[in-house]
Amino acid sequence: MTPMATGSPPALYQVKGWDKAFEGAKSRTYSNKSSCQMPTKHGLGFRYLISRRNGAAIFGAWCAMIQVLSRQTNPRRGYLTDTGQKDGRHYTAKDLSVLTGIPGGVCAVMLQACTSKDVDWLRVTNCPDTTRIPQGSIVPLDSDSDSDSDSDSDSDSDCLGQFERCWVAYGRYGVKKKSLEYWNTMQQEDHDAIEGAIPGYLKCVGLGRSKSQFEGWLNPANRKWDVDWTAAEADLRKKTEAKDWRGDMSNIPNIEDYPV
Numbered sequence: 160m161t162p163m164a165t166g167s168p169p170a171l172y173q174v175k176g177w178d179k180a181f182e183g184a185k186s187r188t189y190s191n192k193s194s195c196q197m198p199t200k201h202g203l204g205f206r207y208l209i210s211r212r213n214g215a216a217i218f219g220a221w222c223a224m225i226q227v228l229s230r231q232t233n234p235r236r237g238y239l240t241d242t243g244q245k246d247g248r249h250y251t252a253k254d255l256s257v258l259t260g261i262p263g264g265v266c267a268v269m270l271q272a273c274t275s276k277d278v279d280w281l282r283v284t285n286c287p288d289t290t291r292i293p294q295g296s297i298v299p300l301d302s303d304s305d306s307d308s309d310s311d312s313d314s315d316s317d318c319l320g321q322f323e324r325c326w327v328a329y330g331r332y333g334v335k336k337k338s339l340e341y342w343n344t345m346q347q348e349d350h351d352a353i354e355g356a357i358p359g360y361l362k363c364v365g366l367g368r369s370k371s372q373f374e375g376w377l378n379p380a381n382r383k384w385d386v387d388w389t390a391a392e393a394d395l396r397k398k399t400e401a402k403d404w405r406g407d408m409s410n411i412p413n414i415e416d417y418p419v
Contacts, residue, residue, distance in 0.1 A: 169249040169250075169251045170249065170283045170284075171238065171239070171283065171284045172238070172239040172249075172250070172270060172282070173236070173237050173238050173281065173282050174225070174228065174237030174239075174281060175279065175281065175282055176237075177235065177237025178235075180197075181195060181197065181225060182196070182235065187233070188233075190233050191230065191232055191233075192229050192230065194229070195226055195229030197222070197225060203277070204278045204280055208221075208272055208277075208280075211351055212351060212355060213265070213351075213355050216265050216355075217268055217269045217272055219265075220255070220265050220266050220269040221269055221273060223255075223259040223261055224239070224259070224269070226259075227255070227258050239255075245284075252264075252266040252267035252269075253266075262358065264328070264354055264357065265355070267321075268354055268355055271351070275347070321350055321354060322339060322342050322350075324354065325342075325350075328354070328357045328358070329373050329376070330361075331373075333371075333373030333376075335373075337374040338373045338374040340374075341377040341378055341379060344379060345379065353377065355384075356383075356385075356386070359388030359389055359391075359392060360388045363391050363395055366392065366395040368395065371383070
């Protein structure tokens, strides 16, 4: 009998330069830490990250993740696992969301952005699909070195498949092939913006807005991901509340029905 195929494990992320940037002489002696240290230098990586759409939220997710990893027991090496070691359970964007309270979409974009060549704060080790990872970010699992391999690849795709995440988050609604065609014409900045905008758009759909098929939503001629969906949601809620209020007033008897 042929064994049942199993899915590939999540990618294993590691913070680059953890010991140098996030540990000090004293903290290295602590089995458990109740606080963490962070660099104050705002280099190119920070500038590229903060200039992205929702860059402040992405940086907040990064800081929260560093706090989570700082609580791990010694020796800490910056691995995104439940034990802080290579062989621990790999943390995903969903896990980070549960641990920090930050939306999973923001955590997913943070992981993708921080493995990009521009930011370069995270490495991905032993990803199941190495063709989907920026080549400057992948290193052998047994390497704790902070040296980076040179690459001519301009791809910022991560092994989780950003398009696939967006397709699933959107509810697999539409023509996937056409959606992917539009996706492949866009820049990474648009990919990040799309992933960040989907949750807000779906909240509006939940409040009564008609839902477009994914290929229509991705059509560059429409650029629906540039809409401020937070403001749109607030406007829809106001309209809903106003409608409910008018409905309540309609049940109030006319004052002329009562004797003076």
